[in-house]
Amino acid sequence: MKKLFTLLIASAIGSVVTLGVYTQISNKNNSTPIEPPNEVPFIKTSNYPPTPAGGTNIDFTKAAEKTLHAVVHVKNTTMSKGYTSFEDLFFGRMQSRPQIGTGSGVIISPDGYIITNNHVIEGAQSIEVTTNNNKTFEANLVGTDPVTDIALLKIESDEELTYTTFGDSDTAKIGEWVLAVGNPFNLTSTVTAGIISAKSRDLSGSNTQSFIQTDAAVNPGNSGGALVNIHGDLIGINTAISSQTGSYIGYSFAVPSNIARKVVSDIMEYGNVQNGILGVIGGELNSQNSETFGVSETEGFYVKEVQENSGAMRSGIKKGDIIKSVNGIEIVKFSDLTGFLKTKSPNDVVEVGLLRDGENKVVKVTLEKRTIIDVSVIGTLRELESEDLKNYESDYGLELKSLFQNNKAEWEADGISEGDLIVEINNIKVNSVVDVQKALSSNSNKVYQLSILKKNGEKVAYRFR
Secondary structure: OHHHHHHHHHHHHHHHHHHHHHHHHHHHHOOOOOOOOOOOOOOOOOOOOOOOEOOOOOOOHHHHHHHHOOEEEEEEEEEEEEOOOHHHHHHOOOEEEEEEEEEEEEEOOOOOEEEEEHHHHOOOOEEEEEOOOOOEEEEEEEEEEOOOOEEEEEOOOOOOOOOOOEOOHHHOOOOEEEEEEEOHHHOOOEEEEEEEEEEEEOOOOOOOOOEEEEOOOOOOOOOOOEEEOOOOOEEEEEEEEEOOOOOOOOEEEEEEHHHHHHHHHHHHHHOOOOOEEOOEEEEEOOHHHHHHHOOOOOOOEEEEEEOOOOHHHHHOOOOOOEEEEEOOEEOOOHHHHHHHHOOOOOOOEEEEEEEEOOEEEEEEEEOEEOOEEEEOOOEEEEOOOHHHHHHHOOOOOEEEEEEOOOOHHHHHHOOOOOOOEEEEEOOEEOOOHHHHHHHHHOOOOOOOEEEEEOOOOOEEEEEOO
């Protein structure tokens, strides 16, 4: 009997202790969330702490309330020509008819600036925006950047509009909760939740992209919509899905907000995007590349070449260096580096963390404007000053700085040589690196047509299959 009494007392004490610990944990988990400020200046990074990862006690309601009225439905109208009947086909009569495309957009200022995807409005003759309270506006296209698939629209409203605040996509973490807000299948603003599955994703295979990957459901019509954290801060613009059916099957991708904000700022200030470059050529490290380069490191960016008179050369970066970080952001693969540089401008100064001969170094590099670009079928092109163009008696074009070795003999046999002028790519006149990027990106980064002005004044055109 005494043993039974002792056992009951011990059990009671254990229950009290367990209840006390549970109460403390429960109170801690249910602490009051941080309230966002009422107003945040236009295109300014918020100062919220990082969003908690995982867990089931995350409250999405405030983020949804803050974002829903800042996301709009975007409708574009294009006119296409085609045959509408057998008689039209027989007599060769092509009829014009409107084609409607839809997507989403995000209001980023109280006076009506809206960010969306370039592919949502590409080729549009007219653009119409409908807000979440069913008000419709005609939108003007301010500018686009096909390379990042970002476009900027402007609507005029008699009252201030609800808008969203840019968050810092660099601090977003894998496993962090996010919301995708858009207008899938022509529905009104719809919210889906998920986590960040990966960062710095490159879907092109050419190391030109750096997407945030998420498992929040994104479907046709969501393009151009908002990816926000639980504070309602914009950390991405939903852009693509990975699917064989055209609908969501597990993963979606967003342009990071830091890249989108940089693109928008440049469009507003310069009319195009001003990217800063380090001035290095190389490749990302992995087990295969590391063996090729003769190094033991399997993460980072290996410098194979430093461009002459570049910021990298002036800062002392050398061939064989391994870039491990930029401004404290870890560089594991090439898309980490390209994604960071897309948020920076010429003349920005960055701190580059290097590994050289087993020792860590940090150097400061002044970024410069990109003036050269590789075009797959021919070689490296270089921007020219207007004075240099006069030698060709042309107002536009880029110099063929060097031919690729794998097809150099073929081009030279056809009379094309280094120093000739590339004046058109894919039937678009080119006069800058930005022009070349637009000509390529609008054709899936493929070259179908080249027009070349030879040094002797002869102009020739080539078409590729």
